[in-house]
Amino acid sequence: MQVKKLNGRSNVIGKNIKKYRILNDLSQRELSDKIALLGVDIYHSDISLIENEKLLLKDFEIVAFAKVLGVTFDQLFENTDNLFD
Numbered sequence: 001m002q003v004k005k006l007n008g009r010s011n012v013i014g015k016n017i018k019k020y021r022i023l024n025d026l027s028q029r030e031l032s033d034k035i036a037l038l039g040v041d042i043y044h045s046d047i048s049l050i051e052n053e054k055l056l057l058k059d060f061e062i063v064a065f066a067k068v069l070g071v072t073f074d075q076l077f078e079n080t081d082n083l084f085d
Contacts, residue, residue: 009053012080013062018051020069020076031068040064 006012021031028047035042040061042050049055057065066076 006083009083010056011050011053012083013057013065013076014051014053014055016076016078016080017047017065017069020071021047021051024069034068035061035064038064038067 021028026034027044028051029044032042032044032047042061042064046055050057062073062076066073069076
């Protein structure tokens with residue numbers, strides 16, 4: 001099965017994840033370690049792929065990112081409406 005993409009993107013929130021990771025002063029490894037504490041395995045190398053919109057996210061991973069970064073779903077998805085203009 002081929003993974004569907006939107007304008008070459010596998011996800012639309014990667015840039016916001018990076019933004020909030022940096023605002024929280026976390027390295028990619030620290031972010032993956034905190035997510036692992038929630039029982040969700042995302043390797044630190046995957047964080048780079050996610051931030052560059054090259055890796056598909058599962059819904060429970062999005063929930064984990066929001067929880068660890070201390071943001072709402074609206075914040076994770078901010079500025080994504082324009083992708084459909």
